[in-house]
Amino acid sequence: MKLTNVKIVTPYKTFLGTIEIEGGKIKRVYEGKEEGGENLQGMMAVPGFIDIHTHGIGGFDFTSWDSKEEFIKNLLEMKKIYLKHGVTTFLPTTVTLPRENLIEACKAIGEIQDDSMPGIHLEGPYISEKHAGAQDIRYIRKPDVEELKECFNASKGKIKTITFAPEKDDINFINGLLNLGIYPSVGHTDANYETASKAFLAGANRTTHIFNAMRPFHHRDPGVILASIRFSKYIEIISDFIHVDRDVVEFLIDVTGVNRIVAVTDSIIATDLRDGEYTLGKTKITVKEGKALTKEGRLAGSTLTMDKAFRNLASLRSLNEVVMMTSENPAMAVGLNDRGSLEPGKKADIVILDDELKVKKVYLNGEEYF
Missing domain, CATH: 2.30.40.10 (Urease, subunit C, domain 1)
Structure with missing residues (x-):
């Protein structure tokens, strides 16, 4: 052909x-x-777009379901919608959940024999209560390698990456992730500069949606943001120009270079649907003019699609650079070396x-x- x-x-x-x-x-x-x-x-x-951080689209999601069978059905229905937006690989992304629900999600991904869904991204539950965003703080807990091993085994080894707050535990947790072949990502965190830097130098290779759900940058308290810019191998960015201002996105790319930026959507169930009332996990959210908010006014994921992210980034950089951010870098960030470029x-x-x-x-x- x-x-x-x-x-x-x-x-x-x-x-x-x-x-x-x-x-x-x-x-x-x-x-x-x-x-x-x-x-x-x-x-x-x-190259086909690769979204390693997406919670849902088109009325389906990975954050709430009634059974393992429903979770699998959601996966297959969502794949059809993702393909319409050019996404050929995606990691279903959970939020902070009770232990039993988290294990059920992992069991479901373990049963999927479809290489367009090569694994799962656990966003939580080992995150900061202070920077939980729209996640349910009732289910946040301390990093637990034994719980993670149980999830890993349930998934048949298909946990690709996990977002965690490094201040919740010492470097032993990162070592536990690396031993399982899981890519650690720092996010939803109140880590200071020293703690975040140690996490990256110990093996955390990515920052989850930089600037969002983390300690803000201050010139006397640079925190996780400066640590990410200096030491994180890859940095996620939600390029809807809502989560991060357009000029800040451009500045970040200028500072880090395109070979470190991973475009993600952080999309939710309301993506591709009308404004209205929806949920993210156990949290009720409202979508108005495409912006998803909790009742407290916090951003709750996005309604961004990867083709829109591509066009937004193309307004800032050359197409040669954009394909790195939407395909090649996401693949490399989670070890998918067999895809992401036309070669x-x-x-x-x-x-x-x-x-x-x-x-x-x-x-x-x-x-x-x-």
Whole structure:
């Protein structure tokens, strides 16, 4: 199979060329038009978007359900919606939950044999009460390696990453995560600069939605934000220009470089739906003009989609840089080395965009799904 006469966007170069696909993977990528391939004249090919922090979309979510079967049903229904927005890989993301619910979610992901959902992101329960955001503080608890091992085993080893507050425990918890092959991410935290720096240097490789749900930056108390900018290998950003001002997003990219920025949506059940009343876990939220808030007025996730995040970032940087932030960096941040870029050997997860950067087609493992 060949996709030809298409503008191909890589982190290093944009050119008119051909993508050759075989066995669900990219076999060759080269300049020039081929006869007999699918002619995509006027279109652009970018790697499938990868969202490693998403709670829900289109009326389905991973934060509340009545059974393991419902959780799995939500996963499969949400996959269809994500694909329409160009997302070919996503990590279902939970919030702070009671132990039994957390284990049930992990059991459910363990039963999913679909590589577009290669694992789960646990956002909590080992977070700061002070910076819980919309999460339910009743279920916040101290880091517990034994509980995490139980979840890990229930998931059949598919916990990819966990967001935690490093001030809740010493470095032993990070070591426990690393021993299980879980990527630690610092977030929902009141950590000071010293504590956060130690966490990153000990192996935490990411910051969860920087600037949001964490100790704010102050010139005499730089906290986790400066520690993240200096030491975190990857940094999540919600680029809806609501959670973080547009100019601050641009400033962050300038300071850190595009190779460290991971675009995420932090999307919730209300995404792709009308304004109204919804829930995030056990918390009631209101969505008005696309902004999700708790009754106390705190932001509660977003209604951002990854194609919109792509367009927003494209207003700030070149497309070559944007594909790194929406595909390659998210993949690398959680060890998905087989995807995230248009190069030989990688999964043939490809999004075709028009000249307005709107999704026109999506290929998953080389098959057209949308």
